[in-house]
Amino acid sequence: MQKFELTILGSSSATPTSKRNPTAQLLNIAERFFLIDCAEATQIQLRKFKIKFQRINHIFISHLHGDHYLGLLGLLSSMHLLGRTIDLHIYCPKELQEIIEVQFKYSETRLNYKLVYHHHNYINDEVLFEDDKVIVSAIVLNHRIPCCGFKFTEKPILAGILKEVIDFYKIPVEQILPIKKGADLILNDGNIIPNAKLTVQKQAPRSYAYCSDTCYDERIIPYIKQVNLLYHEATFLHEKEKRAKETFHTTALQAGMMAKKAEVKQLMIGHYSARYKDLQPLLDEAKTTFENTILAIEGEITNI
């Protein structure tokens, strides 16, 4: 099975603590490395967890609060100083380009690689990236400033055909790809062998949805429906619901409710307020509405 794994690099909300860094995540789908948000010290976290950061070719920035992008300049600069020459794609609010360019202007930095900007249009389901293995699409979030979540979905994976089956039916080479894609086999005598008898079970395409930062907003449900893993921010306990609403954040209870209504397989909560030294109450609260919940913990890898 191809890799589909998420590494948490930062789990705190705006104010970091001595134990938690602000938001950044690394997603590896079939050896494509996607960086999702890039808070201050992300390059330090990447080093700490021994991740080769030159393998990152696509960086997704949700919005322009500092705790989601302030590590970007340093990372871009280190990539340059360590010899990068291949293009780097950044999916971001258009204003980030200005922020990057003004700083490179005054530092007289000329990168040895190309930065390719893809500005957010804030349209649900818009395809932001696509190759032969992965599609990334937009989820419009509801935050104090424009904010975009991301859904990463595997392309359908071709079925397998056992060697014994090929030999038994003497399947010609040119028929193998169509059968893997779902065709039946028509024998010389006109008999039809249905695809299900020829192929081994396909694995359903897996998906990961990243929703941070946002208040509780059910309008995102169609775009995160039945994903394998939903990351949803849960900045506060529900006793701080008023504060959550004012600051366009979500409570742990609400994150669980969202997971339940969207029928996702698993929920990961994160973006914890610095006030919570112990995360167990946040986890317990989310579980009251959605049992299969886990905590975003820095350095931990989740297989999706």
Add this chain to the structure above:
Amino acid sequence: MQKFELTILGSSSATPTSKRNPTAQLLNIAERFFLIDCAEATQIQLRKFKIKFQRINHIFISHLHGDHYLGLLGLLSSMHLLGRTIDLHIYCPKELQEIIEVQFKYSETRLNYKLVYHHHNYINDEVLFEDDKVIVSAIVLNHRIPCCGFKFTEKPILAGILKEVIDFYKIPVEQILPIKKGADLILNDGNIIPNAKLTVQKQAPRSYAYCSDTCYDERIIPYIKQVNLLYHEATFLHEKEKRAKETFHTTALQAGMMAKKAEVKQLMIGHYSARYKDLQPLLDEAKTTFENTILAIEGEITNI
């Protein structure tokens, strides 16, 4: 004796390593806290070394290479979120104001405290800050982009008068301050008691000079002459002299030479290239030209 101590928060040059962060230092003179440069993750280092960063009221930024200021936005933001209301003074290249303001504009951040900018004029010995205890003045450095070093000097400390002396000569209250400042005592009979007989030895004002980033340039000598501690960058070993020259940096041997020619009491080297896992060769090399040299090591406190 009043405090005059330097804490190293970051010691690496542009590319951090898993062991070293880029440049930041905290200087405490008589409980005034000065932050000197503010690389990425400075706020994390401040937390790690348990420094109450709201006590910092003055931040000095030498120049606009990212490894000297990229931690500033995050620190300013955390100061705000943690309730700061008192003014914060930033001494910096004027372009930094634009860099800060564009980011606060797009994040819709309105600080609850006032940022007071003091733009560099790049004039040697210009007084940047002064109060009753400390004077900070500019040192014009020679780097790829405009760069300013800083000299922190204690104000002359008043002499002490022993209580026994006051009682013996029956010194009137209004005479005490003039004597502390150096006056002799004229007795009623016209006799003069020289100041040296009345006061206990003054401590000579101490000074710290911060010189990073810069190539070797003897024009700074008059402005760092005989300081108690000189921090001078030493990015490379002297075998990389050509590379140092090209990149407007200094070698360890040159830093030692500078310390010798400026007749400073002690030299601290830092801003190490990531290529040096072991710093001992840099220290050894600087000591060949200036014996009283120490290494900048993160978390270590040097009493000046």
